[in-house]
Amino acid sequence: MEPKYDFAAIEKRWQQTWQNSGIYNVTELSNKPKYYMLEMFPYPSGKLHMGHVRNYSIGDVLARYYKMNGFNVLHPMGWDAFGLPAENAAIKHGVHPDPWTRENITAMREQLKTMGISYDWQREVGSCLPEYYHWTQWLFLQLYKMGLAYKKKAAVNWCSSCGTVLANEQVIEGHCERCHTQVEKKYLEQWFLKITAYAQRLLDDLSKLPGWPDKVKIMQENWIGRSEGAHIEFSTEAGDALPVFTTRHDTVYGVTYMVLAPEHPLVAKLTHGTEFEETVRIFVDKVTKLSAIERTSAALEKEGMFIGAYAINPVNRHRIPIWITNYVLYEYGTGAVMGVPGHDQRDFDFAKKYGHKIVPVVAAPGWDGSDLTEAYEGYEGKAINSPLIEGLNTPQAKERMADYLEEQGLGRRVINYRLRDWLISRQRYWGAPIPIVYCEKCGAQPVPEEELPVLLPTDVEFNPQGESPLKTSASFAKAICPLCGGPAKREMDTMDTFVCSSWYFLRFCDPKNENQPFSRNKTDYWMPVDQYVGGVEHAILHLMYARFFTKALFDADLLSCDEPFTNLLTQGMVLKDGAKMSKSLGNVVSPEDIITCYGADTARLFILFAAPPERDLEWNDTAVEGCYRFLNRVWRLVWQIKARKDLDVPVSEFVEADIELRRAAHSAVKKITEDISSRFNFNTAISAIMELVNTMYAYTALPLTKGALLAEATKLLLLCLAPFAPHIAEELWSELGNKQSIHMQPWPVFDPSALAQHTVEIAIQVNGKIKARLLIPATADAAIIQKLVLEHEDYEVWLNGKTAAKVIVIPGRLVNIVVKS
RNA sequence: GCGGGAGUGGCGGAAUGGCAGACGCACCAGCCUUAGGAGCUGGCGGGAAACCGUGGGGGUUCGAGUCCCUUCUCCCGCACCA
Numbered sequence: 001m002e003p004k005y006d007f008a009a010i011e012k013r014w015q016q017t018w019q020n021s022g023i024y025n026v027t028e029l030s031n032k033p034k035y036y037m038l039e040m041f042p043y044p045s046g047k048l049h050m051g052h053v054r055n056y057s058i059g060d061v062l063a064r065y066y067k068m069n070g071f072n073v074l075h076p077m078g079w080d081a082f083g084l085p086a087e088n089a090a091i092k093h094g095v096h097p098d099p100w101t102r103e104n105i106t107a108m109r110e111q112l113k114t115m116g117i118s119y120d121w122q123r124e125v126g127s128c129l130p131e132y133y134h135w136t137q138w139l140f141l142q143l144y145k146m147g148l149a150y151k152k153k154a155a156v157n158w159c160s161s162c163g164t165v166l167a168n169e170q171v172i173e174g175h176c177e178r179c180h181t182q183v184e185k186k187y188l189e190q191w192f193l194k195i196t197a198y199a200q201r202l203l204d205d206l207s208k209l210p211g212w213p214d215k216v217k218i219m220q221e222n223w224i225g226r227s228e229g230a231h232i233e234f235s236t237e238a239g240d241a242l243p244v245f246t247t248r249h250d251t252v253y254g255v256t257y258m259v260l261a262p263e264h265p266l267v268a269k270l271t272h273g274t275e276f277e278e279t280v281r282i283f284v285d286k287v288t289k290l291s292a293i294e295r296t297s298a299a300l301e302k303e304g305m306f307i308g309a310y311a312i313n314p315v316n317r318h319r320i321p322i323w324i325t326n327y328v329l330y331e332y333g334t335g336a337v338m339g340v341p342g343h344d345q346r347d348f349d350f351a352k353k354y355g356h357k358i359v360p361v362v363a364a365p366g367w368d369g370s371d372l373t374e375a376y377e378g379y380e381g382k383a384i385n386s387p388l389i390e391g392l393n394t395p396q397a398k399e400r401m402a403d404y405l406e407e408q409g410l411g412r413r414v415i416n417y418r419l420r421d422w423l424i425s426r427q428r429y430w431g432a433p434i435p436i437v438y439c440e441k442c443g444a445q446p447v448p449e450e451e452l453p454v455l456l457p458t459d460v461e462f463n464p465q466g467e468s469p470l471k472t473s474a475s476f477a478k479a480i481c482p483l484c485g486g487p488a489k490r491e492m493d494t495m496d497t498f499v500c501s502s503w504y505f506l507r508f509c510d511p512k513n514e515n516q517p518f519s520r521n522k523t524d525y526w527m528p529v530d531q532y533v534g535g536v537e538h539a540i541l542h543l544m545y546a547r548f549f550t551k552a553l554f555d556a557d558l559l560s561c562d563e564p565f566t567n568l569l570t571q572g573m574v575l576k577d578g579a580k581m582s583k584s585l586g587n588v589v590s591p592e593d594i595i596t597c598y599g600a601d602t603a604r605l606f607i608l609f610a611a612p613p614e615r616d617l618e619w620n621d622t623a624v625e626g627c628y629r630f631l632n633r634v635w636r637l638v639w640q641i642k643a644r645k646d647l648d649v650p651v652s653e654f655v656e657a658d659i660e661l662r663r664a665a666h667s668a669v670k671k672i673t674e675d676i677s678s679r680f681n682f683n684t685a686i687s688a689i690m691e692l693v694n695t696m697y698a699y700t701a702l703p704l705t706k707g708a709l710l711a712e713a714t715k716l717l718l719l720c721l722a723p724f725a726p727h728i729a730e731e732l733w734s735e736l737g738n739k740q741s742i743h744m745q746p747w748p749v750f751d752p753s754a755l756a757q758h759t760v761e762i763a764i765q766v767n768g769k770i771k772a773r774l775l776i777p778a779t780a781d782a783a784i785i786q787k788l789v790l791e792h793e794d795y796e797v798w799l800n801g802k803t804a805a806k807v808i809v810i811p812g813r814l815v816n817i818v819v820k821s
Numbered sequence: 822g823c824g825g826g827a828g829u830g831g832c833g834g835a836a837u838g839g840c841a842g843a844c845g846c847a848c849c850a851g852c853c854u855u856a857g858g859a860g861c862u863g864g865c866g867g868g869a870a871a872c873c874g875u876g877g878g879g880g881u882u883c884g885a886g887u888c889c890c891u892u893c894u895c896c897c898g899c900a901c902c903a
Contacts, residue, residue: 214825215824215897218824218825218898219824219898222823222898222899223898223899225899225902227902244903245903246903247902247903300901326901327903328901328903329902329903331902332903333902333903336903339903340903346901346903417902418902536898537898539898540898609833609834610833611833611834612834615826615827615834616896616897620832620846623832623833623846624846625858626845627845630845632860681835683833683834683835683844684836686844686845687834687843687844687845688843688844689844690844690845694844701861763840764840765839765884767883768882768885769884773840807883808839810839813840814839814840814884816839816883816884817883818883818884
């Protein structure tokens with residue numbers, strides 16, 4: 001009788017053993033090829049959730065698989081530890097964010113360790129630790145030196161009742177989440193990173209990433225939002241420049257009005273002292289008070305107002321009225337749009353509502369010249385009512401018009417991006433301080449590198465009354481100007497946590513370096529990350545910022561690669577009852593409970609078995625039990641085999657059952673290898689392991705079984721199981737008398753000769769409908785198969801009186817007899 | 822609206838254009854057991870059968886869950902980008 005499968009003891013013991021022997025710790029000193037396996041590091045909320053379990057289980061299968069395949073695998077873990085929840089906890093419970101975060105890290109590290117993931121814990125990093133944010137600040141200074149960090153005014157969400165800036169997450173339907181006051185916009189000087197300088201490269205280099213899902217690349221492409229068009233230099237009647245951006249410069253003769261964003265500086269200037277001033281001001285106030293979410297909602301009724309001024313169309317000198325509206329974005333293009341109601345549906349609707357003329361300037365194919373009932377936005381038409389480009393088709397008309405604008409100095413071709421510069425200032429405490437000081441005489445000055453890190457002060461107040469907690473520190477603000485030595489004030493803003501997470505994968509290469517963020521030869525060795533795994537929710541921001549950082553550091557000659565992640569796997573969500581697990585829905589399943597109840601191996605196995613990684617996964621408690629039962633089944637099987645006395649007895653004669661057992665074992669190895677390496681189909685890999693176990697049980701039940709064959713099958717079984725359920729595989733491996741860890745073994749190679757079959761079953765079809773199945777020799781070629789079928793005693797029955805016109809033979813699969821009807 | 826993905830048994834899901842439903846869950850029957858929320862064996866899309874079955878309708882093909890067109894539903898992302 002075998003011992004009970006005591007997963008708790010087994011898992012704890014092996015986790016300890018692995019840790020003590022350091023089998024997952026790596027260095028650059030290796031003759032193996034490197035493999036950098038990375039999962040997105042978590043925010044240390046203090047509690048592991050199922051999304052983490054899924055993310056890290058997927059990563060661990062791959063890390064262990066590549067390790068067994070002879071790679072020097074870097075598989076690190078750390079903490080994305082700055083951010084709002086720590087500060088909220090400080091306000092709510094009066095605990096300082098620093099110990100709060102450190103305690104969470106400790107708790108989560110312990111939970112993570114119970115999962116038995118093959119991390120090199122010696123490389124652990126935490127973005128909130130001075131030894132880490134020292135280098136976040138240093139990198140900021142490099143970007144500053146490169147002209148990629150700059151300051152300008154930008155809007156923040158402001159709660160006048162709390163007297164504080166709110167993050168977007170703290171704004172609920174336009175109101176402060178804490179006191180429900182309507183949130184206002186306030187303009188503050190803030191730091192930006194010039195990611196737009198990299199827009200084109202970020203776009204172009206997506207083509208260098210065949211290992212990324214198309215979905216993510218398309219999302220990034222749309223986010224960058226490149227569009228080609230022209231600037232056209234309209235002006236006001238009074239002579240102010242009023243340029244517009246358009247992608248349809250071929251329709252410039254159809255402009256019948258001009259619309260400006262409410263924030264456009266000309267609005268105040270043009271209405272100043274006129275009868276329109278007051279009503280326009282009220283309109284502008286109303287629109288600009290809306291939050292970004294309300295402002296850009298499609299449900300928002302399009303409204304506008306004439307501001308009493310006129311613009312001149314530079315191409316035909318027509319005088320057109322200038323309006324303001326709530327749908328023109330000040331941040332995009334020039335904040336002014338030429339209204340062409342004939343060929344833009346929004347303009348058409350606006351013109352209908354406010355009575356602007358509609359002048360068609362592109363004749364759609366088949367258009368009879370009657371009044372338009374909607375805008376024609378297509379590119380198939382010919383220009384009309386447009387003297388310079390009359391009769392040209394749209395692409396030609398655009399070219400001709402662009403040439404004309406450039407020749408006459410009335411405009412030029414431009415490329416516009418939707419991508420905006422990255423606002424990194426946070427009016428918050430729990431982030432990396434921005435290493436800048438302000439001198440009355442010398443202005444903004446970077447903190448000298450040797451003075452880094454600029455440490456977060458501890459003498460701060462956390463209450464929602466007033467401004468950033470940093471401003472309550474008595475000591476923090478005081479600084480000395482590095483240029484003139486005079487008194488200076490520190491920057492009070494901290495950095496967006498996305499800055500910290502934009503380079504952590506570089507720090508993992510050299511986590512203990514006290515003189516640099518990372519050494520060049522270490523990143524040269526490890527980078528780029530070979531496989532990155534994480535939630536698709538990071539498809540845009542995190543991945544875009546990390547790519548931007550990598551490119552900027554490449555340009556600064558600090559890195560040799562300009563893309564950080566070669567392959568990307570985006571995992572689906574973990575659902576319960578069809579919805580994302582969340583506290584508010586009360587459908588959260590705690591990983592801790594599952595691990596306590598069934599063990600980490602069961603938890604890992606279930607989460608990998610229930611769905612392929614990219615898809616959403618429906619949690620199912622009884623299916624978890626099924627995985628637990630399966631591991632018990634493996635446990636009993638191996639113990640049963642271990643008890644045999646004939647494991648070393650050589651096999652001289654193979655009967656059919658023996659051959660089938662070997663085929664099952666070797667074909668399982670083949671399938672599992674393919675499923676892991678080329679498709680990430682861990683669910684089908686696991687089902688192949690289950691099938692092998694079923695076959696092995698069936699074999700052991702037969703008379704005259706051979707121990708040596710079972711020993712071979714067991715070895716292959718455990719090796720294949722090792723990446724998925726590492727503890728039980730290790731335990732059974734050691735029970736079989738192996739001295740070295742199973743995780744140090746080479747990945748098994750299947751024996752092609754074991755896959756050979758004597759006979760195969762083929763299907764007999766008539767016009768694609770199955771009529772029979774036939775067992776035939778595997779060696780039979782198409783001609784022999786056809787002969788066998790045509791001469792088969794049931795041949796006439798299959799044809800049912802019809803005549804065969806053609807016979808299709810697919811050896812090993814089927815024969816399809818085509819008959820006339 | 823635009824972009825992406827997905828629709829297959831009671832459920833999760835399998836199927837390089839070639840035998841639909843692997844594997845597992847649930848369920849049913851039997852065995853074993855003092856007992857079973859353990860283990861073992863078998864069954865398990867519909868239909869009496871012929872046959873019919875992969876959201877609906879067309880098409881390509883000897884052959885379609887898979888490819889093409891069209892349509893519906895759901896999920897995700899972006900959402901007035903001039």
